């Protein structure tokens with residue numbers, strides 16, 4: 153390789169590493185906030201996912217590329233029933249007519265700015281995935297179990313972000329999401345899916361992506377999606393809130 157082409161290669165790899173971190177796991181513009189009781193449902197509109205298959209691709213043995221999904225976050229101040237709805241949209245003409253949305257919820261968050269953002273290609277992510285038994289992985293994302301991923305700042309596996317699986321919902325049926333065991337479809341492939349989950353207080357990530365397993369042939373163009381979060385305190389937590397409100401009232405009267 154002559155000097156000019158090595159320079160070209162160096163600048164090309166610099167350009168790659170300088171790619172904006174929006175391609176990595178980021179919650180910017182996708183934070184539902186903290187729920188402490190009584191909030192109205194929150195909708196985050198006009199989001200996109202890349203390709204129609206990202207979620208389904210994470211149901212198989214070689215995992216999936218997290219760049220094909222979008223990450224959302226929320227926090228619960230106490231135990232609650234959480235309903236997540238994902239709905240395909242035209243999003244300014246981006247709808248290609250083939251987004252069957254699916255999502256998974258995990259306890260835990262990716263690294264947040266100003267820390268470096270997590271991605272599948274970070275050296276610590278790659279060495280972690282290589283350490284797992286079984287087939288080589290095509291990415292770090294796992295749709296129906298726990299998974300881990302790190303940033304370019306990570307040096308040991310302890311630096312990885314941990315996503316502890318809490319549940320999922322998928323649009324359609326095995327006709328679109330394939331035959332991996334344990335997938336809960338809504339049996340109506342209509343671009344709409346919803347699911348409810350009892351979750352303890354804590355910080356959560358939602359990864360939303362396409363549920364069309366064989367959709368890789370239709371490319372990675374963006375598909376539009378709206379995501380809604382509705383939080384209802386679990387009865388035990390709700391009665392605790394009422395109880396403490398009652399105690400405050402009694403104290404005030406006294």
Ligand SMILES: [Ca+2]
Pocket residue numbers: 209210211212213214215216290
């Ligand atoms: Ca896969």
Ligand SMILES: [Ca+2]
Pocket residue numbers: 323324338339340341342343344345
């Ligand atoms: Ca549906």
